[in-house]
Amino acid sequence: MHVSKQLLKKRMSKGPYKILLTPSDFVFPQVTDSLRVDEGIEAMLCCWLQQLREFGGPEVAERPDLLKGSFGSLQHLARPATLAGSTGSLAQARSYLQADTRARYNGDLVQLKELPVQGTFELKSKAMDVLMTLHGLRHENVNPLLGCLVDSSRPALVFEWCSRGSLEDVLVQDEIKLDWSFRLSLLTDLVRGMRYLHTTPVRVHGYLTSRNCVIDARWVLKVTDYGLPAFYEAQNIPPPCKSARDLLWTAPELLRNPALRKQGSQPGDVYSFGIVMQEVVVRGEPFCMLALSPEEILEKVKRPPPLIRPSVSKGAAPPEAINIMRQCWAEQPDMRPDFGAVHDLFKKLNHGRKVNFVDTMFQMLEKYSNNLEELIRERTEQLDMEKKKTEQLLNRMLPSSVADKLKLGMPVDPEDFREVTIYFSDIVGFTTISAYSTPFQVVDLLNDLYTCFDATINAYNVYKVETIGDAYMVVGGLPVRITDHADQVATMALDLLHQSGRFRIRHLPGTPLRLRIGLHTGPCCAGVVGLTMPRYCLFGDTVNTASRMESTGSAWRIHLSQATKEQLDKVGGYQLEYRGETDIKGKGKMHTYWLLSKAGFNKELPVPPPIG
Incomplete structure (x- = not known):
């Protein structure tokens, strides 16, 4: 028997996949490297004050503001550094296990879980069999056991290092935002890992809490610390004593029976999962919503009635998830679903999809990408609409040909x-x-009138130059050169005269609005004036003469010059009346005419009052 044990131990200590490990297999960080800066300052002050005291300086106790500890703390700090620097790997391992639980094995970080042993540690045959079984477990949601550090004074189980820490560590970090899909992904990983464990020879976890659900760099949750009850029993190690808070995940039947609690049970693991699920859903400690101490909670859980369980609001998670959680912490063990049933329920909760965080992340990125494309499309459409509105406004202020040049600089x-x-x-x-x-009524009057005029002139090939007070100025033949400019403007003048006869002032409905119109034809110069509010202005004697035609005209009449009359004669169809020689300021006597109507123009014109 002893020979077979030695052979087994030799086989487990050799090869690339060996299980029994020694301190020489690990690289342990020097403890001196982890000294804090304030500890170094404290040590320096200790030396300095000691020298002062030797030369008759003040005692340390007289300067409490310079030193928080005592001179003895210097010796305490110096011992681990001396130990690590003067002894071999074994001393490093012992000092390291006191300070941290990480080391490097085959170049990768690993987690060392110290075993609660008293005295010298020697691995037993049954424990080796358990280690072989645990080492053979492989699942994406189970943290693999790499081996056992066989050290006579400080043995430890070696697991892969998960950089995100435990599930409890993640839940307490408020800066990590956990939406429901994220939480569901973590819980689904836990269900998969536990379902796998319950189908292996291990059969029971026994110690399931949020502390032994670890999360790797890819946000995949993995179950760790599995098989410890079987290993402790095979090695004759008494289970570590647990505080009341450590037992909050323990099922009621296990709390009532310490012998059964030592072994654990599958229904007990399901109960523990229900408590972990409560932690994830409400993002708080077990039973955190109850104002009770852990001892009071355990006492009530062990001795119902009343039945005490965590209280979770309906809005914290989907109703189906809360129902699964409540089934898992049922009082009777046979009423709880096994992890196969829980897995099926989670499938329905996930709508049949295989969900892990990486998949969820890609789905979120894809959804975000689609939403971003839709948002960009909507914003582009809005930008196009605003651009069109801006262009329309600019084209109303300036001719389109001029506006295009200005936009291009x-x-x-x-x-x-x-x-x-x-x-x-x-x-x-x-x-x-x-x-x-x-003043407001005057503004409303002019706005109503010129809105009507603007709509009317859209039917003609003319360009509105500006409105100044009650004056309205339109030109035909620019900025686009046309040959029938006189015809366009004359017909437009008749149309505007018709509109003024029909127009009613809102606040003075009985007062007629008599329009006086003047037309003139001739050469002109046009250009943009100003930068802040650019204006397209007309210059030349033709502008002045047209203004004189209007000012020397009469109400509800169209007064035009000889030049315009000749252009309309070429077109034909216009009924004109000779007014005679009219004294035009700055021009002297001019032959002028009244435009009365046009052939085919059937709109009713207002009857003008007598001249003079």
């Missing part, structure tokens, strides 16, 4: 136009109307 040079026809109009008696109106 090109200079807009003034242009000469050999012949254009200019329209001027204003309201007769506008001063009197304004006297009977408030």
Whole structure:
């Protein structure tokens, strides 16, 4: 028997997949490297104050502000450094296990779980069999056991290192945002790992809590510390004593029976999963919603009624998830589902999809990408709409050809136009109307009138230059050169005269709005003036003459010059009336005419009052 044990131990200590490990297989960080800066300062102050005291300086106790500890703390700090520097790997391992639980094995970080042994440790045959079984367990949601550190004074089980820490560590970090899909992914990993363990020769975990659910760098949850009850029993190691808080995950039947608790049970693992699920759902400690101490909670769990369980609000998780959780912590063990049934319930909860965090992350990224594309499309459409609105506004303020040049940053040079026809109009008696109106009513009047005029002139190939007070100015023949500019402007003038006859002032409905119109044809120069609010302005004698035609005209009449009359004669169809020689300021006597109507123009025109 002894020979077979030696052979087994030799076989487990050799090869690339050996299980029994020695301190020489590990690289342990020097304890001196982990000294804090404040500890180094403390040691330096100790030496300095000791020298002062030897030369008659103040005692350490007299300077409590310089040193938090005592001179003895210097000796305490110096001992581990001396030990690590003067002895071999075994001393490093012992000092390291006191300070940290990590080491490097085959170049990778590993977790060392110290075994609770008293005295010298020697591995037994049954314990080797258990180690062989545990070492053979492989599942993506089970943290693999790499071996056992066989050290006579400080033995430890060696597991893979998971950089994210335990599930409990993740839950307490508020900066880590856990939406429901994230939490469901973690719980699904736990269910898969436990379902696998319950189908292996290990059969029972026994110590399941959020502390031995570890999370790796890829956010995959893995179950660790499995098989410890069987290993402790095979090695004749008494299980470590647990505090009341450590037992909050323990099922009621196990709390009542210490012998059964020592072995653990599958229904007990399901109960522990229900408590872990409560931690994940509410992101708090077990029974955190109850204002009771752990001792009081355990006493009530062991001795119902009343039946005490965590209280979880309906909005904390989907109703199906809360129902699974409540089934898992049922009072009767046979009423709890096994992990195969829990796995099926989680499948329904996941709608049949295989869910882990990486899949969830990619789904979230894909969903975000799709949402981002949709958002970009919507924003692009909105930008196009706003761009069109801006262009429309700019084209209303400036000719489109001029606006295009300005948008491209090109200079807009003034242009000469050999012949254009200019329209001027204003309201007769506008001063009197304004006297009977408030400023707001005057604004409303002009807005109503010129909105009507703007809609009317859209039917003609003309360009509205500007409105100044009650004056309205339109030109035909620029910025786009056309040959029938006089015809376009004259017909438009008749149409605007018709609109003014039908127009009603809202606050003075009985007052007619008499329009006075003047037309003139001749050469003109046009260009953009200003930078802050650029204006497209017309210059030349034709502009002044057209303005004089309007000011020397009469209400509800269209007054035009000889030049415009000749253009309309070429077109034909216009009924004109000779007015005679009219004295035009700055021009002297001019032959002028009244435009009365046009053939085919059937809109009713207002009856003008007598001249003079």
